[in-house]
Amino acid sequence: MAAGFKTAEPLEYHRSFLKENCRPDGRELGEFRATTLNIGSINTADGSALVKIGNTTVICGIKAELAAPTVDAPESGYIVPNVDLPPLCSSRFRPGPPGEKAQAASQFVADVIESSDVIQKKDLCIEKGKLCWVLYCDIMCLDYDGNLLDACIIALLAALKNAQLPEVTINKETDLAEVDFQKKNRLKINRHPTASSFSVFDDSVIIVDPTAEEEGLSTALMTVVTDEEDRLCMLHKPGGSSLSGEKLQDCINRAVMRNREVSKLIDKVMESVKAKK
Amino acid sequence: MPTDTKRLRGPEESQSPMLFLPPDAQILKASSRDGSRGHADVRPIFARCGLVSQAKGSAYLEAGNTKIICSVYGPRETERKDETDMKSGRLLCDFRLAPFSCLKRGAWIQGNEERDLSVALIESLQPGVCLHRYPRSQIEINVVVLENDGSILAHAVTCASIALADAGIEMYDVVLGCTLRQDGDTCLVDPTFAEESGNWLGGYGENQGRVTVALLPNFNQVSGLHADGEMREDTLTEAVRTCMDGCHKLYPVVQHALLRAVKRKAPPSVK
Amino acid sequence: MSPMKLCVPGERLCSTEDCIPGTGTYLRHGYIFASLAGYVLRKNEGEELPVISVVRETEAQLLPDVGAIVTCKVTSINPRFAKVHILYVGSTPLKDRFRGTIRKEDVRATEKDKVETYKSFRPGDIVLAKVISLGDVQSNYLLTTAENELGVVVAHSEAGVQMVPISWCEMQCPRTHAKEFRKVARVQPEYLQA
Amino acid sequence: MASVQVSEAEKVYIMHGVRDDLRVDGRGCEDYRHMVIETDVVSNTDGSAKVSLGHSDILVGVKAEIGKPRALVPDEGYLEFFVDCSANATPEFEGRGGEELGIDLSNTLYKVFNNKHSIDLRSLCICPGEHCWVLYVDVLLLQCDGNLFDAISIAIKAALFNTRIPKVHISEDAEGGKEIELSDDPYDCVRLNVENVPCIVTLCKVGQRHVVDATLQEKACSVASLLLAVTHKGMVTCVRKMGGGSLDPESISEMTETGKRVGKALHAPLMDLLKKEEGLGKNRQKVGFLR
């Protein structure tokens, strides 16, 4: 009845593994799950990417639309990220408006975009005060097995890199916009942030890339976002047990390493997509 | 209109770049199927089970560029109780079109179209599921269309039935779906998005319509039938027949996908 | 071993003259059809005809049915009944939560009127029970423990230590040696391993 | 949907009756209950009708408002449907109880009218790309006694027949801006051509046969029904299989055939009646809701 132990006393079950410095799925404490990436698979989107971290699957599709810039910032466009956790991805989510978790994730992604400057909003401006791009970055989770945030950021970054926008000019005579779908331009990616999530077990043991079950049993969660120049963009630790400075530094170091791995992955996949064309 | 406070909203109003195209340029060309496939041919489909680890059963289906993913949860205790649930279970459906799945960006909030699709999906699947084996329980079917390139209802039916079978839900038969686009005297089976909407907008011709049929292939029973447009009765009857033929063509692929999933799991020990 | 035959729902397996329908199948017009995707299994069970069934590696979607032995966890107690979550049907874990009720009169077979639910179960106990009815509109699955083999199999004492049964109605804490009342199941060998 | 409980034995009785072409109320399989139709029952709409079929009572009001044409079809007006399931009909509809059914019904109505011929939408256009008439068709269920779809479609056809849209005059002012002026003469109005508006026929499969205009009891005995919207020419504008059962291809073609025949035959008496009522002119004694 080993399976019985697992369902009846899940916490004890996990502890028994952590004692041996390993995890129920055979990973070491500091090991990420296999991460795969698929870019540009959605033809109806202007840019798209599908990311799998272990079982967790996230898809990001970017749709660009035209709008007038705000009066406060006539030279910048909009980036509107939304994360959706449909009931498809796990039985814990119900149909209807987004729950707390989805709202928090959307806000997190928006904060990362803001603080890391992944795209400079003024690059999205077409004509000052008149016309600019709106990038709707819709992120949908298709399989929820923990560590949603890491997957979201990778998907977002890869989809942005994949995105191509048609050329828009403003006709001087009619003062109307004209779109040329023959000429397409890529977005200028300013920074390459990646996120790394950690979860704290029994206030002391830190593991990376937690699964959904590990997230549920842990006493605290933390996400560190760094960019390609090892700068810390964001640190997200919503409550839970406290953490020493030393441990935090370890996490940041691990996050820096993770950034290299992810960048390599994105570049490799981008290359192979280009090679195909 | 209440504002959506639970999502991040962009500007009040934004327009798809499609609307700014010079009027002569056409994006939607109701292209004739020259050479690539015959009018009665379905697109080759690709189907696989078990992609969503959290679900009891799941399936992913690709037909041309149409991409649909479906997961099944349950049977679990019903949330709403009334007498009818005592004897048999019920199917619930959440049908979504991802915002980036259509040519024009869709809204997050479930619209009438999605609601209509989910009702149609349940009606089409229900005859195929042995609901009496699941008293007092509900089975949840969640469908997300990742890319809409036509015939989504038909493919969602096929995809959901694979997911149900993958979840080990007892079924009388698998359910297969096929759509047809009638345009005057020509009919296009398994239309793409362009074919589906093509002439529709400008056409004032006779005999225009769309027919979707869901079929239980082993019993040759029609479990779902949806049509709109304006068609002669004989055209309609013929269209139903053509769709049924289209459904039968999918059967080997569906069978193969399911058997593959069964084989991947170790065979049961023969006691 | 020859490769086993596979099937998908709706496939005709055989006539009722050749086999008796088992799990994962259904009858229609004198033929047996598969209702699951899985392996086709024919087994002789001493009857005239073999039983044909369809099995999957992951057990069929069992729902608690009348007569099934289930493992459950007690969630709350009141003087009239105990509420439980059903975790297993037989040895198959349930993925989703089903709730059940053990009424006072179904706790044990004898002296039904003297049963006190508080002296039979405590929240958190793991109990082996049998389904007697699917319940009506208001209530959930009705369960009974009125058999020797049924009742509490795992319980923790107030000190938080797993207790050992000392009689059919008492368990003892190995640390504090305090005795607590329970409707104890006669220990079955497979549960000792857990 | 409002439903009734029927015991197994009652079901058997009803099913055998259908088999013998003698339904519980004496009707044959293709007979409708008698229908009472009156138009112009609500004075503050542009067109209205009330239909009772058995004890199903439907009220339809049509309001014409000026709106903006849809971007993809700038030279057409459009119809909007809304079905309100009032708690008057059954306590089940109280609160949000009727919402699902209402959305279901209106979604089907959109499909029924999703073609170019039911209503000449171009006649609703006032000024391409800028102004058009939008017809808001509001359906109110007052009582449910089965066969709502058929009754609703007849009520809509009658209400559209009754609809009078004021004439508009477009004048251009000095700066080239356009101004829309509504005629204030109530008799100066446009009528819609409702010839092609389809009627819905719902066929319920009961046992081996199918019946039209099923009562709630008969509906309870049926696992599948087929809805067909049929024009007076016999064109089919919408088909939908409803209910949890399946149909074999032969019954589908039989049902389509019956549906077309019955649906086609509904139009003539309806139009005759509507014209007869109109012929009575203003002298007609309005009955409305008092009976």
Add this chain to the structure above:
Amino acid sequence: MAADMRLPTAGEQISSSSLSLLDGKHLVVPGDVITSDTGFMRGHGTYMDEEKLTASVAGEVERVNKLICVRPLKTRFNGEVGDVVVGRITEVQQKRWKVETNSRLDSVLLLSSVNLPGGELRRRSAEDELSMRDYLQEGDLISAEVQSVFADGALSLHTRSLKYGKLGQGVLVLVSPSLVKRQKTHFHNLPCGASIILGSNGYIWLYPTPGQQDEEAGGYYTSMEPVPLSDREVISRLRNCLLVLAAHKILLYDTSVLYCFESSLSHQIKDILKPEVMDEIVMKTRQRLMEQEG
């Protein structure tokens, strides 16, 4: 196929002929003072307003000696012990069934108030309790008698007689309880070829006249054999006749139903419910009833 469409006919003004029918009837609406004489006793449907006996419902005043009641025209069923009712099972609960009988509250049928198969005087075991749904399940119709009335007005029913129990094939017609005349027996085998149970609660059950041997199964066995077409015709005609009578507020009892049936014979069954045919049948029936009363 037939589709009969028509314009509405305005509600007819109360003509002098129909008024004459009301002769000698004391009709009141809520608030009407029935009498200011204090010598009367206050019954159902009345209240005392400043020492005056006032009606609280719309209906007909009934006087029994010193007791004054108002019998409402439209009402839910106010059951009394001994009433024969027809009801539908709505819920199977522990040890009892809930029954819808058109009363204000759901009625109950206790497991101990039914005859179970295998002898009348059997103790109800726990197995019986769990297999209650096998005897009667949701949706089933029963005929029963009111055994007692609870303090809150809910009825307790029993079926402890061979004539009560589960109903088989037939047709249920719902009318207002006030239209069902109280009689010695509410079970009739009508000479026109069908049987009727006139439930005091306004639920009327029409069914083919049973053969002789049916009764032995204790009322829990129902035949699913097809009913012959001739019997169906009679039942359908009776059903429509009942609706005609109810629409014109004529008291229902075996004679009135039978007269109405006979008056309808010149019309097709499906035409009976057309307003003009209805009027004609009702007139004939009334005439015959008056002749009979002399």
